[in-house]
Amino acid sequence: MGNVGEELIRRMAAGDSEAFARFYDRYSPLVYPLILRIVRDRPDAADVLQDVFWETWRSAGTYDAGRGTPEAWIVTRARARAIDRIRSVRRRSETFVAPLDEALAAAPSDPGGDAAERAADRSVVTGALDRLPGPQREVLELAYYGGLTQTEIAERIKQPLGTVKTRTRLGLERLREIMKR
Amino acid sequence: MSHETFDEQAAAYALDALDAGERAAFEAHLSGCARCESTLRASREALAAVVLEVPAAVPPPEVRAELMRRVGGRADTRSRTDTRRLWLRWAMATAAAMVVGGFLTGMFVAARYEAELGRVARETSRLREDLNRHEAALQTRVTAYQAVVELLRDPATRVIAMKGAGPSPTAEGRVVWNETSGGQVLVAKLPPAPEGKAYEMWTIAGGQPTPAGVFQVDASGQAIHRLPPGSGRVDVFAITLEPAAGVPAPTGPIVLASTK
Numbered sequence: 001m002g003n004v005g006e007e008l009i010r011r012m013a014a015g016d017s018e019a020f021a022r023f024y025d026r027y028s029p030l031v032y033p034l035i036l037r038i039v040r041d042r043p044d045a046a047d048v049l050q051d052v053f054w055e056t057w058r059s060a061g062t063y064d065a066g067r068g069t070p071e072a073w074i075v076t077r078a079r080a081r082a083i084d085r086i087r088s089v090r091r092r093s094e095t096f097v098a099p100l101d102e103a104l105a106a107a108p109s110d111p112g113g114d115a116a117e118r119a120a121d122r123s124v125v126t127g128a129l130d131r132l133p134g135p136q137r138e139v140l141e142l143a144y145y146g147g148l149t150q151t152e153i154a155e156r157i158k159q160p161l162g163t164v165k166t167r168t169r170l171g172l173e174r175l176r177e178i179m180k181r
Numbered sequence: 182m183s184h185e186t187f188d189e190q191a192a193a194y195a196l197d198a199l200d201a202g203e204r205a206a207f208e209a210h211l212s213g214c215a216r217c218e219s220t221l222r223a224s225r226e227a228l229a230a231v232v233l234e235v236p237a238a239v240p241p242p243e244v245r246a247e248l249m250r251r252v253g254g255r256a257d258t259r260s261r262t263d264t265r266r267l268w269l270r271w272a273m274a275t276a277a278a279m280v281v282g283g284f285l286t287g288m289f290v291a292a293r294y295e296a297e298l299g300r301v302a303r304e305t306s307r308l309r310e311d312l313n314r315h316e317a318a319l320q321t322r323v324t325a326y327q328a329v330v331e332l333l334r335d336p337a338t339r340v341i342a343m344k345g346a347g348p349s350p351t352a353e354g355r356v357v358w359n360e361t362s363g364g365q366v367l368v369a370k371l372p373p374a375p376e377g378k379a380y381e382m383w384t385i386a387g388g389q390p391t392p393a394g395v396f397q398v399d400a401s402g403q404a405i406h407r408l409p410p411g412s413g414r415v416d417v418f419a420i421t422l423e424p425a426a427g428v429p430a431p432t433g434p435i436v437l438a439s440t441k
Contacts, residue, residue, distance in 0.1 A: 017253065020249075021245075021249060024248060028245070030233050032237075032238050032239070032240040033237070033238045043268040045240075046243070046268060046271075049240050049244050050247060053248050054248060057248075067218075068226060071229045071233060072222075072225045075229035076228075079228075127234045127235070128231050128234060140196065143193070144228060148198065153198070165193065166189070168192045168196065168198065169189045169193075171192075173192075175224075175231065176223045176226075178227075179226065179230045180227075
């Protein structure tokens with residue numbers, strides 16, 4: 001799978017728009033649910049998605065296969081742009097807690113939303129994260145999907161910063177173990 | 182600073198959860214640390230794998246169209262199309278697709294329903310055939326019983342026992358016999374005749390066998406067979422295994438015979 005993606009990125013770097021179309025078709029359905037889950041707003045998600053892929057087109061030449069798979073490359077970028085978006089929204093509206101709670105509310109019982117939204121919610125319930133101890137999973141989710149720093153997480157869950165740091169490290173170690181298999 | 186601190190920072194950095202000051206310090210360390218680079222790479226791959234576990238969802242097609250336009254160079258100088266308008270168009274297209282989808286689903290359900298109806302109809306007709314066959318068999322049996330009872334009303338009627346012989350020593354038989362009106366033979370424990378064969382009844386008088394019809398036994402080894410009136414006295418009743426169409430004179434083994 002990686003090799004196809006790498007080849008497409010190489011061709012994109014050479015200005016091959018056909019390769020870009022294929023790259024988009026291959027990866028946009030994979031990262032769109034992530035973006036939607038983080039920003040919780042379809043027009044915003046479509047906006048972020050466009051930014052993310054525009055960036056991949058512009059920066060394809062800087063992709064280094066030695067530093068990660070195309071999947072990690074695009075997912076890291078998509079997550080970062082989506083978090084940028086909610087951080088700027090939070091700054092603008094100065095509401096901090098409410099939208100975050102919304103973003104983190106994995107509400108499988110919520111009858112609203114369409115398949116993509118529900119699918120995004122489900123990742124919390126059924127994914128590999130589910131196999132982590134609850135406290136570790138909590139800090140990973142607050143950071144990854146909520147865009148909180150460790151200091152913010154410590155305040156939010158009312159735990160010492162050191163505890164949050166330890167949970168983060170242990171949680172990611174465990175996740176790497178799970179995903180290696 | 183022990184490296185454990187960097188391990189913690191690497192994890193937080195992969196999640197983009199370091200505070201600004203810490204992030205700058207870690208980035209300074211990272212550029213020369215193979216261990217942290219490796220941790221970071223593995224963490225990002227793991228997080229990406231978690232993200233990709235979620236079912237894919239095709240984004241609004243306008244995003245692709247817009248990107249292709251920008252890549253083609255035509256839209257690069259222009260401001261981007263308002264995504265809210267694109268979103269509205271996408272929503273309308275989606276609604277239209279849902280209507281079509283609903284229609285197709287309806288057709289699919291109807292087709293499935295018809296298939297199910299067909300299956301039920303076939304099942305019903307099979308059951309009805311079974312029932313009809315059963316009823317016909319019962320009717321035949323009742324008719325035979327009635328005939329036996331009618332015969333037994335007549336004081337001239339005799340009941341003659343038959344004993345198993347040859348290949349079926351445990352078979353049993355009774356002949357309810359009336360010289361003027363004929364009779365009925367009831368057999369039990371006779372194995373079903375092999376393919377292409379049947380049992381043939383004989384009335385024997387003065388050493389001369391006369392054929393009295395062929396019959397089959399049911400799965401339980403029973404049969405009732407009607408005997409035509411004879412042309413006089415019968416000394417012995419016998420049953421042989423013969424070709425299914427019957428033969429004018431016995432050729433096969435005797436399976437049941439009356440004792441004289």
